[in-house]
Structure formats: structure tokens, C-alpha cells
Amino acid sequence: MIQPVILCGGSGTRLWPLSRKAYPKQFVPLIQGKSLLALTLERVASFCAEPGQPGAICVGSEDHRFLVAESLEEAGLHGSVLLEPVPRNTACAMALAALHAAHPEQLLLFSPSDHHIPDVAAFAEMMRNAARSANVGGTIVTFGVLPTFPSTGYGYIEQGEAIGDGSHVVRRFIEKPNATLAQEMLLGGSVLWNAGIFLCRADTLLAALDEQAPDILASCREAMVTTERDGVFVRPAAAPLHACRSESIDYAVMERHPQVRVYPFRALWSDVGSWNAVADMTEPDAHGNRIEGQGVAVDSSNVYIHAPHRRVVALGMDDVVIVDTPDAVLVTRRAKAEQVKAVVAELEARRSPEAVTHRKVHRPWGSYDSIEAGPRFQVKRIIVKPNASLSLQKHYQRAEHWIVVKGTAEVTRGKDTFLVTENQSTYIPLGEVHRLHNPGKTPLEMIEVQSGSYLGEDDVVRLDDSYGRVVHRPTQSTRELHDNASKH
Structure with a gap:
């Protein structure tokens, strides 16, 4: 049985301005209204549907945890989300997943979350065919795409002798070449584009890391000794991973591991890298x-x-x-x-916010879009998912006026709780404790007009939260609260 591991930690800056660090390309609805992560989960869903099959493992960042969990839920998959406190590249991410696998001999399919492979059936068939090779102890299987032009944007795999099962010995991995070398390799006929997809047993990968990158494995082992679990989220200990070096799995293991086989993948593939x-x-x-x-x-x-x-x-x-x-x-x-x-x-x-965030910001309860801003005012369009709630909070330097345009809002203001329906509004005075909840079965849409001397996103004191985010501590200073809090 194959257990999928989806690597969700990329920042996706090559597709700016649509993809940004706060909302990378794997989460953006890019193809027929679906995100690349959603399409990736659909592609591996058949492996999770097998009787007795363990769920998918997604490896991502704390900042994007609710986006990953939501994608898992929408795909109808069970599984867990390993949260990296800091990005440490694919060697660390894959090591954490292998340590978290169902059992040491579990066959793991490591797949990037931001690739596009439209032929789902061909993908599943190739993985199952390659599983026989990957189940041999010590063997790591990778996949290469038949090149259609001399790309300088992809890494390459040079094939060696044929094994007889459709795979080849990997002669060497080649980093992104210049145009001349890419042309020469394409004419030689023995290279494939490196798809960055790997299939191997958990114990095989861990043994290879122990041989080739023991320091990375040691950091990951230490981090996984004391994990914290919160629903689908699994948090490794942060300190060992902060000390871990950042390295790709190609450099850390694949270029030196003696038993790497490559299967040519003949279906359409794109890393959607530009x-x-x-x-x-x-x-x-x-x-x-x-x-x-x-x-x-x-x-x-x-x-x-x-x-x-x-x-x-x-x-x-x-x-x-x-x-x-x-x-x-x-x-x-x-x-x-x-x-x-x-x-x-x-x-x-240049400290430009457009480098990192969109005007529309996603939150676990929904999203908000900053429509207009000026001296002492800001206007936002807020969408709250069915049965979702913003945190119980207050502001030191701004008041808010809420106008419901679609759905029904349940508003907590001070000691009162009341409903606000379409075309109705309410006012939240400066310093008043408040909360917004959507009790309905459809998204709640509303306009928020903020007014005050300071309208920054750090003017939020969170008192209670349904999503485990930082809340107010009486010993914290106002400045610390401002530094630690984020909108809603």
C-alpha cells in the first residue's frame, strides 16, 4: 500500500503577483477554479481509498495550516498535517514524514503540491507499477519526464542501463543547465526532466539520510520525539528544526545514494514554475x-x-x-x-507589502478584502464561512461599523448577543469586546468600516479563539500584544 506525502511548503514567488508568500501558488485557484494542491490531493486520493490504507501526510508551514487542512477536507481525504516551524527544504520535510509514517516499511509517495499532471489514471498506474521496485530494501524510485524542448528552468536526470521493469539506473542528477548544455543533452536522448517525485519505503529513506545526511536526520528525530497534536495538526519540536540545515533531498541524498532508479513518465506534466x-x-x-x-x-x-x-x-x-x-x-x-x-x-x-500579501487575506474563518483606505478610515469586505466565528477581541485605537449584505450575523458586543440580517448594521465602539459569528448554512458577507487614529492589523487584542491562535495574556504589555496579534 502507498501512503501519499504531499510537500506543501513552497513560497511560490515565481508566479508573483498571483502567488505570494502569504498565499503561495499551491493554494491559488489556478486551473479551472481549482488549486494545484486540490488537484494533487485528487490525484493521490485512490491510494488513500484502499482498505486499511493510512491517510495522507501533508507537510507545510504553520502560517498555511488551515489552508492545507481545508484542502484535505474538501478532497474527502483523512490524514495529518505536519507543521514545520521553519522551512528547511525537502530533505527535512521528507525525513519528518518518514518518521511520522504508519510503520517503518510503509511505502511513501513524496509528491510536490504545486505540479500539474492532468492524467490521473496514468499517474496512479505508474506509481503502482513502480511500487514493486520501491519495495526492494534500499531502493529509491524517482520519476523523469520526457523533455519536449531544451529547458533551462528544469533539473535533469541522466538515465543509465535499463533494469527490465521499465526503469533505469540513475547515472547522475544535473542541475538547471544553460541553453547550450540543455540543447546538447536533449540531442543525446538519455536525459529526463526531474519531476521531483519519489517513491520508497520509510526505513529506506531514513537509512539513506543516516548515511548521507546524518545531521539532518538527527535534528528531525529529536523534533519528532516531543510532538504536539491538535486535531489533524502535528507540531514537531521547534528548537531542533531551527538548528537543522536547509538542504534539498537531491543534494542531501539522491546524488550520492547508490540505489536510485528512474521511471520515464510519459503523460503531461508541468511544475507550473513560471x-x-x-x-x-x-x-x-x-x-x-x-x-x-x-x-x-x-x-x-x-x-x-x-x-x-x-x-x-x-x-x-x-x-x-x-x-x-x-x-x-x-x-x-x-x-x-x-x-x-x-x-x-x-x-x-523596498518593504513593499505586495511582495508578501494580497489585498484579500485568507483566515481559518473565511477572508477579508481591503477595498479602500484613507486618513483615519478603512473599508473591508468580510466573508465568514458557515458556522465559523472570528475571535473574541477588542481594539485600542479604532471603532468599527458592520453592514450585513448577505446572510445573517450573530454579533457579540459587550454583554449582549444579537442577530443582524441583510441590509442591517451595527456599531462596535472603541475598546468594546466583540465577536462575529455566522450561524447560517451559507457564507456571511458584510462590509466593515473602520475609523480611528490607527488602523494597523496589530491593533487586535484576542481574548478567545476557536482556532488555537494566540490570545491575550494579562502579563503582556500593550506593545507585546500589538506585536503578537494579527487581524481577527
Whole structure:
């Protein structure tokens, strides 16, 4: 039996401005209204459906824990979410999952959460065929994609002799090459794109880490000795992982492990690693233009436009990518699309909030969208999921006016609790303890108008919370509360 391990910790900066650190690409509804994580979970669902099969293991960050748990629930899968206190790359993430596996000989399928593989049946068949090889002690199986062009954005695997079961010995792993080397390797015919998918027994991976990267394994073992469990969430001890070095599994193990086999994967695959990769998933028109949403291309060719919110027009443009979001727009030549990560670094150096967060911010209870702001006021659109509640809280420096536009709100204000229905409103004075709850079966939508001398997200004193987030401690100073709290 195969137990899926989904690696959800990436920051996804190469698809900025749609993907940002606070809401990376694996969670963004990118393909037919579904996120890449949702599609990944659908792809591995058949392994979890087998009788007696342990649930999926997702490895992600504390910041995104509710997004991961929600995706698991929507996919109808049972399992657990391992929460990394700090990102330490794939070697650490895979080690934690192997230590958390159902049993030492459990066959684990390590899969990135942000790849697109549309042929679910072909994927499942290949994994089950490869399971025979992966069940041999000491063998790690990986998968390579037949290259269709000399990409400089992918790593490569050079195949050695054929084993006879459809796999090949791995001769070597090759990091992202320059254009000349990529062309030479493609003409040689013995290389595959590295898909970053691995299949092996838990004890095989742990033995390989003990041999090749014993310091990483030691840190992970120490972290997993004293885990904290909260529903589906499993929190390893933080201190050992802070001390752990960050290393990819390719560098830490695969390049030196003597028993690595590769299976050529012949179905469609994309790591969705750049806007060019996203564009290529959209059908072109007669001029090579690829349009999503409300984009229009006039007297233009080979243009990609992502415009879900408003009309975006390209006039007389060739070979460009245009990505529109409510608070940021990217315009780049397609030849430069691989360098978007550098743009994010520049924005971070400028302390630009658009580098990290969207105007719309997701929370475990729903989301809020900052519609408008000015001196001493801010307007937000708030959506609360059915039967969800914001924290019980108060503000030191702002008052709030709530207007319900859809659904029914249950409002706690001081000692009173009452209902507010569509087209009704209520007022929360400065310093008043309050809470918002959606008692209905449909999402609650409301407009929040904030007014006051300071409207920052740290002016929240959380007194009680349904999601285990930090609450007020009497010994904390007001400044500490401001530093530790986040909106709702």
C-alpha cells in the first residue's frame, strides 16, 4: 500500500503577483477554479481509498495550516498535517514524514503540491507499477519526464542501463543547465526532466539520510520525539528544526545514494514554475495569444494575459506576459518570465507589502478584502464561512461599523448577543469586546468600516479563539500584544 506525502511548503514567488508568500501558488485557484494542491490531493486520493490504507501526510508551514487542512477536507481525504516551524527544504520535510509514517516499511509517495499532471489514471498506474521496485530494501524510485524542448528552468536526470521493469539506473542528477548544455543533452536522448517525485519505503529513506545526511536526520528525530497534536495538526519540536540545515533531498541524498532508479513518465506534466508554464496550459488563438479572463489582444502575437477582475488590453504587443491582480500588475517579456523571483526580492528590499500579501487575506474563518483606505478610515469586505466565528477581541485605537449584505450575523458586543440580517448594521465602539459569528448554512458577507487614529492589523487584542491562535495574556504589555496579534 502507498501512503501519499504531499510537500506543501513552497513560497511560490515565481508566479508573483498571483502567488505570494502569504498565499503561495499551491493554494491559488489556478486551473479551472481549482488549486494545484486540490488537484494533487485528487490525484493521490485512490491510494488513500484502499482498505486499511493510512491517510495522507501533508507537510507545510504553520502560517498555511488551515489552508492545507481545508484542502484535505474538501478532497474527502483523512490524514495529518505536519507543521514545520521553519522551512528547511525537502530533505527535512521528507525525513519528518518518514518518521511520522504508519510503520517503518510503509511505502511513501513524496509528491510536490504545486505540479500539474492532468492524467490521473496514468499517474496512479505508474506509481503502482513502480511500487514493486520501491519495495526492494534500499531502493529509491524517482520519476523523469520526457523533455519536449531544451529547458533551462528544469533539473535533469541522466538515465543509465535499463533494469527490465521499465526503469533505469540513475547515472547522475544535473542541475538547471544553460541553453547550450540543455540543447546538447536533449540531442543525446538519455536525459529526463526531474519531476521531483519519489517513491520508497520509510526505513529506506531514513537509512539513506543516516548515511548521507546524518545531521539532518538527527535534528528531525529529536523534533519528532516531543510532538504536539491538535486535531489533524502535528507540531514537531521547534528548537531542533531551527538548528537543522536547509538542504534539498537531491543534494542531501539522491546524488550520492547508490540505489536510485528512474521511471520515464510519459503523460503531461508541468511544475507550473513560471508564467510561461502557466501560459502554455491555455489554448492559443490564431495569433498565438493566450487569454484568461477579461483580457483583449489587438494587433498582438504570442501574448499571455491573466485578467480575472477587469478589462486588460494589449495593443501592438508581442511576446509579453501581463498578469493583473487587484493591487499589483506584472508586465514582462516572455523571455524574462523566469526572472520574476528577482522582482519579489526587489520588492521585499523596498518593504513593499505586495511582495508578501494580497489585498484579500485568507483566515481559518473565511477572508477579508481591503477595498479602500484613507486618513483615519478603512473599508473591508468580510466573508465568514458557515458556522465559523472570528475571535473574541477588542481594539485600542479604532471603532468599527458592520453592514450585513448577505446572510445573517450573530454579533457579540459587550454583554449582549444579537442577530443582524441583510441590509442591517451595527456599531462596535472603541475598546468594546466583540465577536462575529455566522450561524447560517451559507457564507456571511458584510462590509466593515473602520475609523480611528490607527488602523494597523496589530491593533487586535484576542481574548478567545476557536482556532488555537494566540490570545491575550494579562502579563503582556500593550506593545507585546500589538506585536503578537494579527487581524481577527
